[in-house]
Amino acid sequence: MQRGSDVTVLAFTHDRWVFPLPPGNRFPQEKYRLVRERVELLPGIEVREAPPITWADALQVHDAEWVRRIRHGLLTRREEAALGLTWSPELAERTLHATGSTVAAARSALVAGTAAALGGGTHHAHRAVGRGYCLVNDVAIALALIRSDGFIGKCLILDLDVHQGDGNADCFADDPAVTVVSLHGARNYPFVRVPSDIDVDVPDRTGDDGYLALLDGVLDGLDAHGPFDIAFLLAGADPWEGDRLGRLSLTCAGLEERDRRAISWIRGRDIPLVVTLAGGYGEPIETTADIQARTVELAALHRC
Template sequence: MLKVAWSESYAHSLPPGHRFPMEKYNLLPEQLLYEGTLTQDNFFVPDLLDENVILTTHDPIYFDKLKSQNLTRSEIRATGFPLSQELIQREIQIAGGSVQAAVFALNHGIGMNIAGGTHHAFTDRGEGFCLLNDLAITANFLLKKHLAKRVLIVDLDVHQGNGTAQIFRGRHDVFTFSMHGEKNYPHRKEQSHLDLALPDGTGDDLYLKRLNGVLPKIMEYFSPDFMIYQCGVDVLSSDQLGRMALSQEGVRQRDKTVLTMAKRHQIPVMCCMGGGYSKRIKDIIDAHAQVFRLAQEIYF
C-alpha cells in the first residue's frame, strides 16, 4: 500500500500572508481522496523527528538558535518566514514525514510526503522558505542506519537545490542532481554533483529530452540503491516564479520518467512535493496530484 505523510499542521502552522499557495497542503489530500486515488488508509501523520536525526545534517549551534527563535534579523529575513514555535515544529514534522516515507519505500517501493523538498536549507542556515533540509536529513538517516549505501537525490524543482548541494559537497555516498532554471533563484548557485541549468521558456520537448538524456547515465554511473525525488511543479508555464513553459502533460511525463526508471531498476524512491506558485491553485493541485496517480499506477 502507498503510504503518504500528511498533517494538518503542514498548512495551519504557516503565518498569515504565507498561506497561498501553501493551502495546497490541505487541498491536495482532499483532491486525492475525492477522486479515489487515495483513501484515508494511505495517509499517516508523521512523528516529530528526533533531534539526534536532525543533527546528522544540521549544525547544533544553528539548530539551537532555531529552536530558541534566536536567529538574527538577517537570518530570519533569508528564510522568508517570521519565526514561530509552530513553524519550527512544522518543519521538524515535515522532515519526520520524509524519513518515515523513506522507510515505507524500503518495503513497498515508494513512499511520499505531501510536503517536503526543503532544498534551500544549508547545514547552518535557512533560506528560501526552508529551515531544515528534509532531503538531506532523509539521506543521512538511511546511510547512518545502514538502510542504503548510495542515495541519489533527483531535484527537479525549478530552483537549484543549493542547500542540498552544500551539505553533500565532496560526499561519495550521495549524488545530488539538480535540473533547474539557469537564471532563477538562487542567484548564487552551489555546485551539485551534477547541475543541469535550463534557459527561461524551456518547454516540454527540450525539458524531457534533456532529462531522458542524462538520468540513465547518472543511474549507470552512480548505481544508487535509494532515490529521493523532489518533484516541484514550479516548472509549469502558469507558475508565477518559474519562468519555464512546461504543460501539465509535460510535468506528468517528467514524473513518469523518474518513477518508471526507479521501478525498472528496483530502487526504492521517496517523493516530496517541492514548490509550485501558479496563480490558480487548481493548476498546482492538478500538477501535484498526478504524481500520486502515477505512483499507484506504476507500483500498485
C-alpha cells in the same frame, strides 16, 4: 493489473500543523491540505501522519548553532528575510512534522518500494543555514536516519524543482555515496549556487519538448553513477507555465510526462522511490495541487 497492485502506497502528510503568515506573505500553506485532500481520493494510496523528528535528529545533518537558533526563535531579521518566513513556535513545530513525513516515506520506500511525503523537498537548507522557505534539509535528515537504521548503499537525489538545489549540494558535498542531480531554471533563484554532481540549467520559457529532451539526457547518463539503492524525487510543480516563480513554460501534460519518465527510470531499476513535493506556487494554487497529487498517483501506479 500490475504485479503487487494489492500493496498500498503510503503518503505521509503534515498539513494539520500550520503556522502564522504575516500579511502579504505568499507562502502557499494551503497547498499541503489541498494535495492531501486529492491524494486521499486516489486508489491504492493510504494517507498517514508520521511522527515528528526530534531536534537531535536535525543535528545529524545541521550545525548545532543553526538548530539552536531555529529551535528557540533566535533568527535575525536578515535570516528571516532569507527564509521568506517569520519564525514562530508553530513554524518550528511544523518543521519537525514536515521532516518526519520524509523520514517515514524513506523508511516505507525501503520496505514497499514506493512512498511519498506530501511536502518536503526542502532543498535550499544548507548544513549551517536555511533559506528559501527551507529551515532544515528533509532529504539529508531522512538519509541520515535510515543510515542509523542500517541502510548502506548509494542514493540518488533527482531534483526537478525549478530552483537549483543548493542545500542538497551543500549537505552532500563530501558524501560520495550520494549523487545530487538538479534540473533547474538557469536564471532562477538561488543566484549563488552550490554545485551539484550534475547541474542542468534550463533556459527561460523552455517548453515541454525542450525540457523532456534535457531530462532524457540526464537520465541516460545516470547509470554510470549507480547502481542506486534509494532515490529521492523532488517533484516541484514550479516548472509549470502558470507558476509565478517558475520562468519555464511546461504544461500540465509536460509535467506529467516528466514525472512518468523520472519514476519509470527509478522504478524500472527496482530502486526504492521516495517522492517529495518541493515547490509549486501556481495561481490558482489548486492547479499546483492537481499537478502534485498527480505525481503521487503516477508513483503509485508505477510502484513495481
